[in-house]
Amino acid sequence: MEIEKYMHELLAGRIISFKKSDDLSDLIKRKFRKSIGLPCGQIADYRGSINGFSIHIKEYYDKYEVHLDKYDPRYNPFMHLIKDVPKPFIISAAAMMDASFSVILSMFMILSGY
Numbered sequence: 774m775e776i777e778k779y780m781h782e783l784l785a786g787r788i789i790s791f792k793k794s795d796d797l798s799d800l801i802k803r804k805f806r807k808s809i810g811l812p813c814g815q816i817a818d819y820r821g822s823i824n825g826f827s828i829h830i831k832e833y834y835d836k837y838e839v840h841l842d843k844y845d846p847r848y849n850p851f852m853h854l855i856k857d858v859p860k861p862f863i864i865s866a867a868a869m870m871d872a873s874f875s876v877i878l879s880m881f882m883i884l885s886g887y
Contacts, residue, residue: 797837
């Protein structure tokens with residue numbers, strides 16, 4: 774199975790699904806490294822580069838999903854966060870960090886006698 778023949782669809786922003794029976798495992802072993810991604814039910818994430826494009830493969834129990842990232846998080850994590858990570862996730866994460874900071878600050882103030 775070669776992903777290159779689907780590059781036109783990937784460049785258009787599509788997510789390509791492959792059945793596990795299509796067996797991407799050999800390609801993954803040859804050209805990809807284990808990685809992490811937003812938790813969406815996948816059992817593993819892999820990242821690699823084909824023809825200079827940053828490719829992200831999510832492995833599920835019954836399929837693989839492949840999409841392009843504009844930036845490889847290993848080389849440019851900040852731009853990957855800005856351009857490739859879904860905005861609702863960033864907003865939620867920022868809100869949780871803000872809420873955590875507020876709780877810690879409140880606890881500090883209570884314990885300090887303020």
